Amino acid sequence: MELLDKLNWRYAAKAMNGEQVSQEKIDNIIEAARLAPTSSGLQPFEILVITDQKMKEQIRPISWNQSVITDCSHLLVFAAWDTYTEDRINKMFDLTNEIRGFKNEGWESYRQMLLGMYPQKDPEINFNHAAKQAYIAFGMSIAAAAFEGVDTTPVEGFDADKLDEILGLREKGLRSAVMLPVGYRDTESDWLVNLKKVRKSTEDLLTVIE
Numbered sequence: 414m415e416l417l418d419k420l421n422w423r424y425a426a427k428a429m430n431g432e433q434v435s436q437e438k439i440d441n442i443i444e445a446a447r448l449a450p451t452s453s454g455l456q457p458f459e460i461l462v463i464t465d466q467k468m469k470e471q472i473r474p475i476s477w478n479q480s481v482i483t484d485c486s487h488l489l490v491f492a493a494w495d496t497y498t499e500d501r502i503n504k505m506f507d508l509t510n511e512i513r514g515f516k517n518e519g520w521e522s523y524r525q526m527l528l529g530m531y532p533q534k535d536p537e538i539n540f541n542h543a544a545k546q547a548y549i550a551f552g553m554s555i556a557a558a559a560f561e562g563v564d565t566t567p568v569e570g571f572d573a574d575k576l577d578e579i580l581g582l583r584e585k586g587l588r589s590a591v592m593l594p595v596g597y598r599d600t601e602s603d604w605l606v607n608l609k610k611v612r613k614s615t616e617d618l619l620t621v622i623e
């Protein structure tokens with residue numbers, strides 16, 4: 414299966430060569446994230462695309478000094494909502510009604526249920542829930558990049574508070590969840606490039622209940 418071949422080809426690049434990724438490929442990688450399924454369709458995150466080299470250089474020291482931060486072509490930051498508010502929930506439900514062109518009683522009562530549930534919760538719980546949704550989109554982008562023959566490095570190794578400060582995320586009601594440097598592997602200097610992929614066996618992964 415072509416998709417599985419691409420997923421076998423991909424790996425978490427440890428070194429990138431600075432080569433630029435075409436805008437068309439970047440657009441496809443972002444579109445895959447936009448199309449990701451999310452809980453109640455709320456899409457509770459935004460994606461920042463950083464190409465500004467000075468900004469990348471500011472981010473690298475707070476990201477375990479990982480070279481892919483500066484040597485990637487585009488640095489994607491998946492930033493989740495800091496909490497669920499009435500306004501944010503209503504906006505997505507209103508958008509659904511606008512796009513589909515009708516109001517549905519079941520959908521409206523589902524809206525009321527979410528309004529009665531999420532905004533009252535501890536913002537930390539809401540952020541963690543929103544971040545999980547961002548991770549789904551992040552995974553879709555990783556797969557889409559592989560499909561495009563583009564390398565990525567999933568990056569959780571960074572100081573989120575400092576990244577939020579650098580990017581001014583808190584003021585926008587956002588908090589950084591995870592980063593995705595996008596670019597091309599440096600086959601000369603990446604120690605991981607020729608090593609075998611390691612995954613536990615399907616047997617250890619799977620329980621079939623028939």
Ligand SMILES: Cc1cc2nc3c(=O)[nH]c(=O)nc-3n(C[C@H](O)[C@H](O)[C@H](O)COP(=O)(O)O)c2cc1C
Nearest residue numbers: 423424425426427479566567568569570571591610
């Ligand atoms: C959420 C997440 C965070 C990760 N953070 C880092 C990171 O900060 N730096 C890094 O080099 N690799 C990071 N990785 C890469 C994993 O170590 C890697 O995906 C895993 O070992 C499997 O190897 P593969 O992706 O090369 O097949 C991260 C992966 C995920 C999914």
